[in-house]
Amino acid sequence: MIPSATLRAVVLVVVAAVPASSWGHAVLVESIPPHKATLTASPQTVLLRFNAALERMIIQVYLVDHQKTRTPLADVDESKPNEIVVHPPKLPPGVYTILYKVLARDGHITEGSIRFTILDV
Template structure:
């Protein structure tokens, strides 16, 4: 009986060591990405035009030179948007002008300071 307990204990310890190794050495790439924390305009919001201020805040610092904003208008036309500044670390600002009534999609792609690229979209309506 004692021999069976010893074998069970050794197997349990071996399994525990393998699980700990997997947890400790598994990649944590998802933790390194900059995630959109808040946006102006908000996702699926309705805003007044024709001019709309854009403020995007992320969970970490971003590289302005390698980040882009584009706007898909109600007619399907895509326009590159100039990023004005970084009002605070991890945020981007821009100004959308001349918007008419309809559905828009603001597309963003940012390069986090750790080298990871993140993309997303912000659909919104202009009334």
């Protein structure tokens, strides 16, 4: 059996080995529609652009409506390594959130969201 002090030392070494720098983290730099956008029609496409390349296997995107119903959305365009493109279903007026969870190639997972409103026009 490994003494717990030894185990603790091993954990500390592993944590210290992860670079403190945020270089390579996938941070959202732009979206279409932009966060807090007000739209007059349901968006056919939502684009999320990150500052770094993403690991395609781990991408999770959900559409969340005002009742907190989550609909998973598939990335339909993998041509740019730092972009996610999804096609939401045709949405009635309301407030919607796009939740994303991505893994950058540096091994760090980033989660976030954008919100937009579709007006009843």
